[in-house]
Amino acid sequence: MFVDSQRLHIAVQKSGRLADYSRGLLRDAGLKIQNGKNALTARVDNFPIDLMFVRDDDIPTFVADGVCEFGMVGLNVLEEFALDQPEARFDVVAPLGFGRCALRIAAPEAFAYSGPEVLAGERIATSYPRLLKRFLDDRGIDATVVKMTGAVELAPRLGIARFVCDLVSTGATLEANGLVPVETVMESEAVLVRTRRALNPEKQELSENLLRRIEGVLATQESKYIMLNAPEAALGQISAILPGAEAPTIIPLAGTPGHFAVHAVCKESVFWETLQKLKAAGASAILVMPIEKMMM
Ligand code: ATP
Numbered sequence: 001m002f003v004d005s006q007r008l009h010i011a012v013q014k015s016g017r018l019a020d021y022s023r024g025l026l027r028d029a030g031l032k033i034q035n036g037k038n039a040l041t042a043r044v045d046n047f048p049i050d051l052m053f054v055r056d057d058d059i060p061t062f063v064a065d066g067v068c069e070f071g072m073v074g075l076n077v078l079e080e081f082a083l084d085q086p087e088a089r090f091d092v093v094a095p096l097g098f099g100r101c102a103l104r105i106a107a108p109e110a111f112a113y114s115g116p117e118v119l120a121g122e123r124i125a126t127s128y129p130r131l132l133k134r135f136l137d138d139r140g141i142d143a144t145v146v147k148m149t150g151a152v153e154l155a156p157r158l159g160i161a162r163f164v165c166d167l168v169s170t171g172a173t174l175e176a177n178g179l180v181p182v183e184t185v186m187e188s189e190a191v192l193v194r195t196r197r198a199l200n201p202e203k204q205e206l207s208e209n210l211l212r213r214i215e216g217v218l219a220t221q222e223s224k225y226i227m228l229n230a231p232e233a234a235l236g237q238i239s240a241i242l243p244g245a246e247a248p249t250i251i252p253l254a255g256t257p258g259h260f261a262v263h264a265v266c267k268e269s270v271f272w273e274t275l276q277k278l279k280a281a282g283a284s285a286i287l288v289m290p291i292e293k294m295m296m
Pocket residue numbers: 013014015016017018054055056057073074075076077099100101167168169170188189190
C-alpha cells in the first residue's frame with residue numbers, strides 16, 4: 001500500500017460493524033472525506049489526511065508500525081493483539097462510544113452452570129484465544145481453548161467444543177443457537193488508537209487538532225444546553241442538580257426582581273428525572289437543547 005509520508009493516516013474498518021460509525025465520527029469532526037466506498041484509501045479534502053480502509057484485525061499492526069498514525073478499532077481486537085505483542089507501540093487515546101459489546105462465555109441452555117470451575121477440562125471455541133486464556137489462567141482453570149476465525153456459535157452443534165466465548169451485544173445470535181451467556185471476559189467498545197512513534201512537527205500539530213475535534217464531537221453527543229428560570233433562593237440547589245455542568249451563566253430577568261435565567265452546558269445526559277428535580281427545586285420554563293459543535 002502506498003503511503004504518503006506528508007499526510008496523516010487513519011485506519012478504519014473497510015466494512016463491518018464499525019465502518020459507518022468510524023466514518024460518521026470523522027465527518028462530524030469536520031473532515032470532508034472523498035467518496036469511493038470500495039477504494040483502499042480516501043483523501044480528506046480539507047486536511048492533509050488519508051483514510052485507509054482495512055480489516056479491523058489489521059488496524060493494531062498498522063498503528064503499531066506507524067503506517068497509520070491513528071486507528072479506530074474494537075478494544076477487544078486491540079487487547080487480543082496486545083497480549084500477543086506486548087511491545088507494540090500504540091496508545092488508546094479515547095473510547096468512541098460505538099461498537100459496544102462484550103466478550104462472553106456461553107454454555108448450552110440445558111447445562112447447569114454453577115461457576116467458572118465447571119469449565120475445567122472442557123473445550124471452549126473462540127476467536128479471542130489470548131483474552132480467554134487470560135480469563136481462565138486468572139482463575140486457575142485448565143480448559144482447552146479452540147481457536148476459530150468465525151461462526152464460533154456453531155461450534156457446539158458441530159461437536160467442536162461444548163462452550164463458546166464470543167462477542168455479544170443483544171445476545172440474539174447466542175439464543176438462536178441454544179446458548180446462554182454465563183461469564184463476561186471483557187466489555188468492549190471502539191477506541192481511537194494512536195501510534196507511539198514520533199511525528200514530525202506538522203503532523204504532530206495536525207494530530208492534536210484532530211484529537212480536539214474528535215473530543216469535541218464526543219462531548220457534544222451527550223451534552224445539552226439547558227436554559228431555565230428560577231428565583232434567587234433556588235439557584236444553589238439548581239446548580240447542584242445540573243448534570244456535569246460548569247459554572248452556569250446567571251442573568252437577571254427584566255421586570256421580575258429576584259428572578260434569574262440560568263444557562264448551562266451539561267456534559268452528561270439530561271433525563272426527564274433531572275427536569276423533574278429541577279422543577280421541584282423551583283425552576284420553570286426549562287428548555288433543553290442539543291449542541292451542534294463545541295470546542296473547550
Ligand atoms: P473484518 O472484515 O473487518 O475483519 P469482522 O467480521 O472481524 O470484520 P465485525 O463483525 O464487523 O468484524 O465486528 C467489528 C467489531 O465490532 C468487533 O471487533 C467488536 O469490537 C464490535 N462489535 C460490536 N457488537 C458486536 C457483536 N454483536 N458481534 C461482533 N462484534 C461486535
